[in-house]
Structure formats: C-alpha cells, structure tokens
Amino acid sequence: MVTLTTEEQDSLTAARDRIQLDLQTVLDQQLLPSPLKEAVHHAVMLGGKRIRPALTYATAIMHEPILNVAARRAAVAVELIHCYSLVHDDLPCMDDDELRRGQPTCHKVFGEATALLAGDVLQTMAFEVLNSNYFSQDIEKTPRDMAVSGQQSYVLAQAANRMVQGQILDLSAENKTISELDLETIHLNKTGALIQAAIGMGALSVGIEMRDSLYSQLIEFGGFLGLAYQVQDDILDVTASTEALGKTAGLDQRNQKATYPSIIGLDKATALAQDLHQRAFIALKSLPYSAKDIEPLEGIARFLLNREQ
Template sequence: MNDPVSIQLKAWATRVEHKLEHFLGQNSGLEPRLADAMRYALFNGGKRIRPALVYMSGELCGATPEQTDRAAAAIEAIHCYSLVHDDLPAMDDDDLRRGKPTCHIAFDEATAILAGDALQCFAFELLSNEADLSDAAGARRALRMMRVLANASGMHGMVAGQAYDLTHVGDALTLAQLEQMHRHKTGRLIEAALLLGAEAADADTQTLDRLALYGQLIGLAFQVQDDLLDVEGDTVTLGKPQGSDQAQSKPTYPALLGLEGAHEKLNELHREAVACLAPFGSAAQPLIALADYIVTRDH
C-alpha cells in the first residue's frame, strides 16, 4: 500500500526498529540464545502501531522524535513480550504469529517465557535512561512515563485483560464485560502510547485527557476490527489461523453483536475517536488518518 498513512507508519516502524536494534545491541547479556529469542520476538513483522502513536502524539504536542525514541521502543518491547506469553501453550497455544512460528515453537517454551520476561524489564530500562535523570525535570518526566507504562501493562491494564480473557473463555459476556476486557487487554497499551508521547513533551492535563480518550476509542476499534478479521479474513493475510477465536470459543464482538452489529460498533467508535480530536485542528490529521487505517486494515 502506498497511501500516506501506510508510508508514514512504515517510516515510524523503520525508525523504531533501528532504535530497538541499537538499544538491544547494548544489552546482549550473558546468554546469546536469550538475546536471539528477544530479537526474534521483536523483529517478527509487526505493524508497530504503538510506537507510531508515541511518535505521532509527541509530534502533536511538540516533542521531537529523538525525545520519544526510547518510549516508542519501550512500548513495543512490552507489546512483543505480551505476544510471546499470549502464544504459549498455557495461554492461547498458537503455533503461528505474523505468518512465522511463534517464539516457543522457534526456540522452546522456557526460552520464550524468559525472553518475554527480559523484554518487559528491557522496556523499563529504556525509560530510565541515565541522561534523562540528570536533572529534576527530566527525572520527573521519566518517572511519569514509567508509571504510565507500568500501570497500562500490569494488574490494572493489559495483564488484567489477559487474565479476564482466559477466565471467561466460553462464557456469555455482556457487551459491557467484553468492552472492559478489551479496554484492558488491548486498549490500555494503545492509550499508554499516546500518553507517553504527550508526557515526553510535558503536555498539559487537558491534552493528556483528550489523547487518552482517543486512545481508549481506537483501542476498542482495533479489537473490534481484529474480531471481524478473525471471521472475515484469511490465514495467509492475517499471518495466524483464521477462525481461531471461534475455535477456542473466545468472546468476541461478532459473537455477541453479529457481523452487522460489530461493523456498526466499529463505525461508531471511529466517529467518536475522530470527534474528540477536533480541538487540535489540522494538527491532528495524522491521528485521524491512523484511526481510518485501524478500521479498514486487513491484517
């Protein structure tokens, strides 16, 4: 695809991948196999939506890419760790991720677990960069950013959503329960990406609140589209088995609302996300374009 948003996403993806390789190269550690598994998990063809949101939010608020590089790399490390653990036999038990063997298949289960653990630690190491801690303002900024990422990742965020998902496989969830699960499992990291970019620019509270709301809305939209693609997509394009959610009796928007209802929900979330960016004017156009991309992507 050569549309502007795809070109920009590719540019941000290339940048964060170069930064990840650089930062990881400084931390190869004691065991090369562990570093190899971490690299396998990080460089496995992801869309890099979360790093792009960090860069775009930072740009909107006045931060340079150099000021948001570490945050972009950190949130991708957290995201990739979560995928490694999500694919494990004790979790979703998936053999494919982005068209390639999952980390525990390519290496082994123990190495995959440790690689995920190490990627999580790596993320917070990136945010606690010594150069950012050299003055009081930088230290406060780094602390705020670490708190944003920790809160979005752990027992109040993504991990809570994953636990809820596993606990309720096969259950008949209400729409409110389904949304709460996905606000945590998928939405919290997307919201955190926007907050990290804004925090790098020392954005004010009103700006943070608007970007958080946008993140919540597109986070849900991202999940609704994922659920729809599991029904309407194909394995080759998706890079994972089509129909895996239905096969595992996972709660999804199409299962609860039907295909037509899920598409209506997706369009509603998209409209609300775009509307909450109105106060930013034309400066928010990249984020609007990204919302368009999220609801029309095919993988």
C-alpha cells in the same frame, strides 16, 4: 473504505522505519546470552504493525515538530511490552498458538522455557529503556528528563497491569456467555490500556501533564481507538485468512473466546467498529491543534480502520 493520503502513508512509513532502527539499536546493546538473545530478536524484530510506537510519535510531534528522545524511548518501551505480551499469550498454557506475524511463535522455535524468559526480559527491558539515556547525546539525564521518564514508567506500568487484568478476564470468559459490557471491559483492558499509554507517554514527553485536560482528551481518543482496534481484530479473526493475518485465523472460535462477532453478530460488530472510529475522529478534531498537526494521528486511525491484518 477511506484511502490514506500520501502524507499519511509517508508518516506511517517513517514511523515504522524509526522504531525499527531504535529497536535494533536497543537490542544490539543488550548483552544477552544465547538462546535468549535470539528469542528476543525473534519476538521483536520479525514484523508487526508498530501501531503503538506510531501513536507515541504522532502525539509528540503534534505538539512539537521535532521528535524528542523521551518519546523515542517510550515508543521502544511500549512496543517491547506489546511484544512480551504476544510471546506469553502464544504459550501452550495460554492461547497455544503456532503462528505470529507470519512466523512460528517464539516457543515453537526456542522452547517454552526460553520463550517464557524472553517475555520476562522484554518486560524488564521496557522499563530499562524508558529510564535509560538511550538516543541522547548527553552523558547524564537531567532531573527534568528523569521526572518525565518516571511518570512514563508509571503510565506504562499501570497499562501493562491492566493488560494482564484483561487477559485473565478473557481467560475466565472462555466457554461462557458474557454481556457486551463485560466484553468491552476485557477489550479496554487487554488492548485499550496499552494504546492509551502509547499516547499518554507521547504527551508526557512534550511536557503535557497528567492533570491537564488535554491529557484526558488524548486518553479519551485512545480509548475509542483501542476499542475500535480490538473490535476490528475480532472481526478479522472471522473474516480474514491465516495468510493475510500472519497469525492463525479462527483461533478465537477454536479457543471459545468471547468476541464481538460471537456476542452481537458480525454485522453489528462491523457497525460498532465504524462507530468507534467515528468517535475517535471526533475526539481528535476537538483537540486544540490545527488540522495539519493532527494529521499523523488521523493517519494512524484511518490506517487501523482499513487494515486487513
């Protein structure tokens, strides 16, 4: 067990405060009719670890000390996509779950139709925010800003597409025996893609281009981290309590999901999670930045390694 330094802990808390405020600002400006407004608020504002926004921020400030508005919009956008996926994932025709972030799921509170539409509008809002002028003092975006948000939209859309592909593969694998490689494909799509996009959009916000080798290195780090995150998730579903998780524990087993513990066993899964985290740290340390610059990204990786929910 590696403990977080005070700086790492502060950086994570600051990221959480930032995204909470920015999400609230965006939702306040949305003139949604009831009960859509309440359902969206429920889906977005009631907790969550906010890992993806923290990754976007940490990537941007690694390169430029002051957090820019394109990174702030991207952080909101990636979290909205994540929230939409949770709402749709919990629906009766999908995982049929009743608990999320320690609260009743969206459809349990607002009904299926409203939850469906809340998920739909959250996805839309992500692209609206990304291409908007939110958080900026200027009335109009510059052409450069627009070019950045256009590229971020592309990256986010591709990741959201892969996320859905991961979900369909996951559904198809229920009640089946699949290989470890197939499971890796599911997880890299279902979870890894959006984590990589969070990092990629942060990089784009500070002018790193998709064709730069630095961009590829960051995406590689995101791949290890994303996979590590999901292996850990599989493990926690077995080892943690519903109370600690804030969502129903043991749900994977109930739904006959393919998971790392079910395929390679709990011990090997734990070793794999550690190994993936090590690879993520190595990828991070090979970046052309100082130890101080990579600290926020390192803090998130360490936090994920230690998490119990």
